Amino acid sequence: MPRTILAAVVGLVLLSIPTIMVATWVSGAKARLAQSESAPVDASQRVAVAAAADEGYCNGDLRRVLRRVLQSCGLLGSGAGVRGCQPVEARNVATMSGDDFNALFNPLAQRAGIIEFERDGSTLDQSDRDLISRLFAEQRGASYFFVVSRASPEGNVEHNRDLSRARAEAVMSHLRTFNDPDLDREVGLLWLGEEFAQLNTQFCSWQRSGTGECTPDDINRSAFIAWIDCTL
């Protein structure tokens, strides 16, 4: 019966249309999939990978200081168990003038704080602890927390070195109250005696724990603290 045959042919054609279309599309997708596997990845299409902050101020000198402090103080490399740099090592850490050394930290004006101590003292008061807590909480992408303690030139050199160290350790003791398991990998201590990198009064305008007068002696009875947004 020709009409039935004609209808069968139409049926076959109509059955074939979706079948062939589907087979073609799947085959095309398969080919593209194979092609995408063999093609080199376009760098512009690559998704960024999460990384610690590395700000523009992280110049060579700052990185060098950072690396030397971290290595000398046992945070990096083989010096496990050592915490903080001895004053005599400070000269090796920063092979530059005190002013140049301090200038490295100028870009941290908004990130840093200066913990001011009493004359001949290394005890933190409430305002000191508050400033440390607030700044330490603002880690964001920073990898390292620097504590650079100082002593003013009053008194003898040996005593001031011990005082400087005690101030750094006082800050560290307070940081330990945060129970941060990464603390020992993050914090770098550098205690400077009276003979190196004294701060000038321009630093009086930075965040300070003290609210009173800010003389050169006051600003150097201190610990400079800041998260450093640099990677090594």
Added chain:
Amino acid sequence: MKTRATGLIVVLVGAALGMFFASFSTYDFAEHLDRQTHDLHCSFIPGIAGRPEAAGTGCHVTLMSPYSSVMRSSVWGGVPVSMPAMSVFAFIAFWAIYLMITKRNGDRRGTMFLLLATALPLITSLVMGFISFTKLGAACKLCIGIYVSSLVVFVGAMMARSASAKLQAARGTGGPADETVPADVYDPRMDKPISFPALAGAFVLGIAFVFVPVVVYASTLPNYERYIGQCGALEHQGDPQGIMVSIDPGSPGATEAIEVLDPLCPSCKAFEQRLQASGLAPRLSRKAVLFPLDNTCNWMLSRAEHPGACTVSEAVLCAGDNAREVLDWAFAEQDRIREAASHDPAAATRLVRERFPQLSSCIGTAAIRNKLSRSLRWAVNNHLQVLTPQLFVGGVKLCDEDSDLGMDYALSHMLERRGGAR
């Protein structure tokens, strides 16, 4: 001239239209089988009007929804529902042509069969349309094209059925069948109605129309199983800093999973909806790591992709055991929060405090900001991509390419490999 074939011609036109729209819809779906993202033919005149951007359109929402395909756990992406639609319209076209060629347009059984066949796409369209508007809140132009086509074929079939009934009634009374019926359209020699076995054969043929393309589709798909588990793993799954929040404990024995998410990220919301719809969520015990794509707290971005996300993330962390409640609210309100925060940085804080006053004393504190920083640093330590959402099942990453259409398939296989709760 109006003839007895008018209804069949309407059916034919509707079936052709239905095939046209269903084909473009299936094509769009099939393009994604290469695991990449593609634009869609979101138009009433697909192939002619330009392609819009894929994301955010009603077509995109519909395509990525769990209702766009079936058998998603066993076939990557599932079998698109538009593919059987193509076949059904093809079969309806075939049956209408058959009735015309064999001059059986006056056959009551033949036209009744046609009417029943056209009821299938009509009922399906009603159901899918209901889902689109009530559950997805999105209208897909191609889908609307299919709905209209379904209505056209049904109306045409009713016309054909009505015409055949009239013809039979007239002939039963011995009167003229219809003076307007030309001889080439109705052949009295075909008076004998189609037999029931023949109709059963047609029914089987209709099933073949649907199943042949489906079988061809499923049997020619690439082997997707080899990609599962090949997209990396967490280097440090632990949470020593307590930055993770439980967002879904799952059922007893559920597999541990970590989801890196941004509460104001539309993709995270869509992923959550797909996960819930897939039925796989109870098999996962999910913890979230907050990763707001907002440069207010996230130093990895130069601008806020999702303004307000840092504040809302803080709220999620502050909520602790009630994190899920905050997250659900954020997903529901994310457009409003983002919009408000883009104009006023303090708006997100205000909105969160209005909704969750009990969290007011926590949001913005040094402690919670530090916790959020540590959450971001957890991502750094694991060298994760700056991307949300990311799901890690037992520490193994669900590939980003498998996080939408292929999610059910990939996740089911990952869970099976781990032997988690079922």
